[in-house]
Amino acid sequence: MAIETYNTRPKILIPEKVSPDGLALLKESFEVDERKGLSAEQLKEIIGQYEALIVRSETKVTAELLGAAKKLKVVARAGVGVDNVDVKTATSLGIIVVNSPSGNINAAAEHTIALLMAVARNVADASQSIKAGKWERSRLTGIEAKGKTLAIVGLGKVGLTVARIANGFGMRLIAYDPYANENLATAASVTLLPNLADLLTQADFLTLHTPLIASTKGMISRAELATMKPTARILNVARGGMIDEDALVEALDAGTIAGAGIDVWTSEPPEADSSASRLIAHPKVVATPHLGASTKEAQENVSIDVCEQVVSILSGELPRSAVNAPIILPEEYRTLQPFVTLLEKMGSLYTQHYSGKVNAASFRTTFDITYEGALAELNTTKPLFAALVKGLLSPISETLNINIVNAELVAKERGILINEQRSRENVDAKPYSSFITLRARASRSSSQARQGRSASPLSSRVPQAQPPATGQAQLTPNTQAPAKETSEQVIQGFVSGNKPFISRLDRFSGEFVPQGTLLICRNFDSVGKIGYVGNLLGKAGVNIKFMNVAPLHDADEEEGSGSKEALMILGVEGEVTEAVRKGLISEEGALEASLVVL
Numbered sequence: 140m141a142i143e144t145y146n147t148r149p150k151i152l153i154p155e156k157v158s159p160d161g162l163a164l165l166k167e168s169f170e171v172d173e174r175k176g177l178s179a180e181q182l183k184e185i186i187g188q189y190e191a192l193i194v195r196s197e198t199k200v201t202a203e204l205l206g207a208a209k210k211l212k213v214v215a216r217a218g219v220g221v222d223n224v225d226v227k228t229a230t231s232l233g234i235i236v237v238n239s240p241s242g243n244i245n246a247a248a249e250h251t252i253a254l255l256m257a258v259a260r261n262v263a264d265a266s267q268s269i270k271a272g273k274w275e276r277s278r279l280t281g282i283e284a285k286g287k288t289l290a291i292v293g294l295g296k297v298g299l300t301v302a303r304i305a306n307g308f309g310m311r312l313i314a315y316d317p318y319a320n321e322n323l324a325t326a327a328s329v330t331l332l333p334n335l336a337d338l339l340t341q342a343d344f345l346t347l348h349t350p351l352i353a354s355t356k357g358m359i360s361r362a363e364l365a366t367m368k369p370t371a372r373i374l375n376v377a378r379g380g381m382i383d384e385d386a387l388v389e390a391l392d393a394g395t396i397a398g399a400g401i402d403v404w405t406s407e408p409p410e411a412d413s414s415a416s417r418l419i420a421h422p423k424v425v426a427t428p429h430l431g432a433s434t435k436e437a438q439e440n441v442s443i444d445v446c447e448q449v450v451s452i453l454s455g456e457l458p459r460s461a462v463n464a465p466i467i468l469p470e471e472y473r474t475l476q477p478f479v480t481l482l483e484k485m486g487s488l489y490t491q492h493y494s495g496k497v498n499a500a501s502f503r504t505t506f507d508i509t510y511e512g513a514l515a516e517l518n519t520t521k522p523l524f525a526a527l528v529k530g531l532l533s534p535i536s537e538t539l540n541i542n543i544v545n546a547e548l549v550a551k552e553r554g555i556l557i558n559e560q561r562s563r564e565n566v567d568a569k570p571y572s573s574f575i576t577l578r579a580r581a582s583r584s585s586s587q588a589r590q591g592r593s594a595s596p597l598s599s600r601v602p603q604a605q606p607p608a609t610g611q612a613q614l615t616p617n618t619q620a621p622a623k624e625t626s627e628q629v630i631q632g633f634v635s636g637n638k639p640f641i642s643r644l645d646r647f648s649g650e651f652v653p654q655g656t657l658l659i660c661r662n663f664d665s666v667g668k669i670g671y672v673g674n675l676l677g678k679a680g681v682n683i684k685f686m687n688v689a690p691l692h693d694a695d696e697e698e699g700s701g702s703k704e705a706l707m708i709l710g711v712e713g714e715v716t717e718a719v720r721k722g723l724i725s726e727e728g729a730l731e732a733s734l735v736v737l
């Protein structure tokens with residue numbers, strides 16, 4: 140009999156040539172599919188199976204592709220430029236985009252220098268000429284780099300590396316980069332100029348090292364070329380699209396620009412009869428097919444860099460160089476992790492426990508999170524914020540992929556307002572060093588207050604959301620909190636030994652671990668209640684794994700009313716049907732009973 144096997148390891152798609160050094164890190168825990176030569180259509184058809192996608196510059200990671208990538212958690216760019224990735228769409232879908240910001244700097248800089256020298260000394264032309272059996276020494280006379288002015292646009296990592304090498308050639312270095320670090324420029328003997336126009340008129344060699352963004356697209360066009368010396372040579376190892384290719388062909392033909400060394404093109408590979416192909420064919424141009432990062436060393440670097448980040452992300456940790464997420468030091472993340480779990484549980488507990496109790500259709504819920512103790516000293520609370528949003532929404536939606544990348548956006552879309560505050564008071568008085576308190580305030584709109592409707596605690600913008608598979612019922616109307624224009628729920632928790640605990644739920648204080656299936660019963664603190672609940676659950680075949688009793692937080696509350704209330708928190712195993720839950724609510728049993736799965 141044939142046995143069908145299912146591979147449950149997360150799948151990673153690599154549609155381009157990525158160095159095996161990094162891939163080796165993936166193969167232990169993940170299924171790695173290297174599939175080159177896929178069309179955009181084929182890619183879209185299969186992307187739904189993958190949790191990670193690793194690309195270089197050839198794969199166009201479009202909104203359409205991302206829309207079909209239902210499981211995708213990360214797009215890893217094995218290189219620097221992410222202009223082939225629709226980062227905005229990835230962000231809105233909660234997909235992390237990572238790159239390797241420094242793995243190929245040296246390769247790109249050395250390739251720029253290779254083109255500079257090739258253009259200066261007619262290397263490509265001379266090579267073709269001699270291979271054709273010619274001996275053209277005077278036609279191929281070049282110029283020297285020494286003493287010439289190298290004008291750099293974009294003095295970032297690659298631009299600075301080019302400057303340092305060119306400094307060794309004895310070139311004069313000038314740069315235009317409105318955001319450059321002046322100290323680094325001075326240390327590399329580069330003079331920063333305040334505008335592009337001044338730079339262009341002085342350039343013997345012009346080299347571009349900016350990203351392709353709105354401000355750099357077409358930045359060297361007809362007007363700019365016209366201001367340059369006719370002896371000037373232009374280099375581009377950054378991105379096609381920054382130079383107007385038609386304008387450059389015209390300037391080379393007219394002799395108003397002497398030559399060019401180009402590695403990157405407006406469309407790659409260039410189409411026949413395109414402006415890029417005319418430039419490639421031009422005798423004054425040294426052309427390479429986007430080879431800036433193509434060295435063995437750079438490819439090893441970028442591959443290892445992004446594969447390590449893919450492992451981190453698929454293991455639930457944070458990457459070190461995400462393009463669309465805040466960067467958090469790994470040590471800091473380790474400190475935060477148990478609190479991330481705690482806040483997620485608090486959010487989920489809120490949504491499930493108060494489901495049906497708090498109105499939402501036109502309630503606007505504001506959550507105040509207070510971090511006390513060591514947590515108040517944190518540099519960033521972004522992962523905690525994201526954990527709360529995730530916890531609040533996960534019980535009502537299975538498809539929302541919430542993480543630090545999109546949490547703020549999702550919260551905003553859902554009308555969830557979250558205020559974070561830090562409190563350094565009372566730390567010594569508390570037995571644990573860090574506490575988190577969540578206060579939820581829901582204010583009823585005046586029209587609803589009149590109608591007295593009730594719905595889910597989350598925003599009015601989730602009308603179709605399914606209620607959680609849990610329930611909450613009241614014994615009689617007069618056991619409920621009196622109807623108020625505003626109401627507040629409080630959940631407090633802490634972490635001990637890396638384990639999250641809830642220490643307060645509304646008016647009740649008592650410690651319990653927010654894990655598994657919990658039955659939370661509010662009852663009068665009197666004889667027989669526990670027995671009643673235990674007996675009923677036993678009859679229904681529900682096993683009680685643990686039980687905690689949480690008395691009133693404020694001992695003075697309800698004094699004089701005769702009977703105080705308490706919460707019973709039961710960790711249960713076995714199915715608690717709606718009938719069983721409702722059965723717990725009786726005069727001998729509980730006033731309320733809710734079932735939450737954490």
Ligand SMILES: NC(=O)C1=CN([C@@H]2O[C@H](COP(=O)(O)OP(=O)(O)OC[C@H]3O[C@@H](n4cnc5c(N)ncnc54)[C@H](O)[C@@H]3O)[C@@H](O)[C@H]2O)C=CC1
Nearest residue numbers: 220247293294295296297316318348349350354376431432
């Ligand atoms: N051909 C290839 O294979 C490779 C190409 N690259 C490309 O090289 C470019 C530079 O890479 P890095 O130096 O690593 O980036 P980087 O981010 O370190 O440097 C870019 C610099 O451009 C400057 N800049 C931004 N807008 C500007 C503007 N409007 N005018 C002037 N300067 C501006 C920034 O201030 C920054 O200093 C990127 O586009 C990257 O994709 C990088 C590696 C290999």
Ligand SMILES: O=C(O)C(=O)COP(=O)(O)O
Nearest residue numbers: 195196217218219220432
């Ligand atoms: O890193 C970059 O920005 C590059 O342009 C390198 O592209 P590649 O990975 O060689 O397709």
